[in-house]
Amino acid sequence: MKDLLKLLESLIGREATVDGIHCEVIEILEAGPRVVVGQMDGEHVIQPDQHGEPHRRVLQTFTLPVLNDEATDIHPVIMTMAGEPLSSRIREALLEQHRLP
Template identity: 30%
Template sequence: MNTILRLLEPLIGREIRIGENRGTVIEVHDDPPSLIMRAENTPDAVQVDYFGRPRSMTQPTWTQSITGDSGRGLHPDLQRQLPIETARALDEFIKSRQA
């Protein structure tokens, strides 16, 4: 397993606020490093099949990059919510990929 996934996997199940959005991490991706979030306290959305026909109700999800707007470091909202060791390791990983 690669380094970034080892750092991100413990976040699965954790509730995180990014800006005005609050969600629970349900999955992690390594390329690009991101969190798949399930929206909390939002109305369910209709899930459709590939023909566009409604099939079921589901909670909305979104993909959240772990980098800030500049792409040069860990997202500031994540820095404030993660354990300090995790935040530092993620920030170092992001910066090492830019060198």
């Protein structure tokens, strides 16, 4: 798991345009693991506090699982953000952990 997390952490700061949205990897969450991607420009959304009350306006963030919906490969957004050869290295780490078929 540590090898996978190190590979994912190397994504932090990478930028890409995915589906017309300019975004950047801003954090890796160990649980899952998951990749947090932040929108770099565009409309601000209202961020709620822990009670669900409106708190402030921020650019939108997305928390993505490492695997796609079918759990057969890397999530396509993460694959785009990683590019080659990092995508291949992440895929190898997932195979070693028996997370991919």
